[in-house]
Structures are given as C-alpha cells and as structure tokens.
Amino acid sequence: MSAGALIRAPIDRRVQDRRVTEPTPPERPVVHVVLTRWKPDAPADALESMRARTRRFPVTVPGVLGVVEGPSSSPEGLEAGYTWALVVTFRDARARDAYLTHPAHLPVAEVIGEFAERLVVFDLDG
Template sequence: MSAQIIHVVLVRWAATAAPDVVARFDAAARVVRETIPGVLEVAHGPSVSVENLEQGYDYALHVRFADAAARDAYLPHPSHVPLAELIVANAETFVVFDLAVGDAS
C-alpha cells in the first residue's frame, strides 16, 4: 500500500485581497473535493489555535490524497488551477508543504 499524501497550504491574505476571497476559496475547494480522483479529504479555514504561533498566516488548506500519484494528478488538474490562481492573486505570501503518512510498504 502506498503512503497517503497530506498537502498543506498556509496563506497570508494580502491587504488588497478581494473582499469575497474566502467565499470564492470555499467554492473552489468544494469543486476540488468533488471532481478530482484520489482526493480523500479537503479542509480549510482560519486558525483556531490558542497558541498564537501562526506567524501572520491567517488561512490554511489541507488536502489528503490517496497516494503521491493522486497528488501529482491534482496539481495540473483543471479543477485545481482556479484554486491555485486564487491564492496567487490574493496572497501576500503562502507556503506549501507535502507530507507522506501511513504505510508505504
């Protein structure tokens, strides 16, 4: 069985971000979840941490993939492109981190 991949994106929205950016992000994330094969879970939203260690990041996206091949297919997928473009157009900065979890044997 292949390891699942957790894809995490942390976003700091720009002061000039569109006022409806979160609503549009929600809609785009829903399309990703519903249309891309191998996407097992999508979660996103503002931090609810009590530690206050966000370092200015105010929004996160978490996508769990069945395996690395599903992640690789997601990146150029037509349903993912609008989500990525929304981040690039409205973020002051963002970071992406992928983590393999589970049994890779």
C-alpha cells in the same frame, strides 16, 4: 542431492514464489498543506468562491480523500502571520501529482497566487 538440499528446496521455492506473488504494498496517503497570509486588498468574494471550490475537491478531483480549510482556531497564537490554511489529503503521490494540473485546482491556485502575500506549501507522507 543431499538430505539438506532436499529439505531446503521446497522452502527456497516458497520464499521465491512469495516474492513474486505478494502484492505491492499500497502507497501512503499524501497530506498537502498550504498556509497563506492574504494581501490586505484581497477581495472577500474571490476568496470565498475559491474556498468553496476547495471544499468540492473530494467530488471534483480523483484521489482526494478529504479537505479542511479555514482560518486558524488555535489558542496558541503561533500562526506567524499566516491567516488561512488548506489541507488536502490524497490517496497517494500519484493523485497529488495529478491534482497539480487538474482543471478544478487551477483556478484555486490562481486566486492563491494573486492574493497571497505570503505562502507556504508543505507536503508529507501520511
């Protein structure tokens, strides 16, 4: 074996070992944004009950890191007719995917589906 090969062998082995032993990078958080415009006849009590459920997601749904919900507070007036937003931050895409069928989410989705006149759902990697 040549001197160059002898020097490279330990380096090559370390590089190869590092590929095997380095931890997989953690998944990125996912931010789930829901914008709605409620139907004029949407019952206030149904909406408030649904909103209270969303605020409990960090306790009731595994992988939910945080929830912010409510009407716009922007002074710009660029809401394009949307009257309420829900922003849920998930640990990763797997947590978001599990949330979609989680029993705590289903009644919220049902109320939104029934009383939203307009709806946008937009997810992005955090």
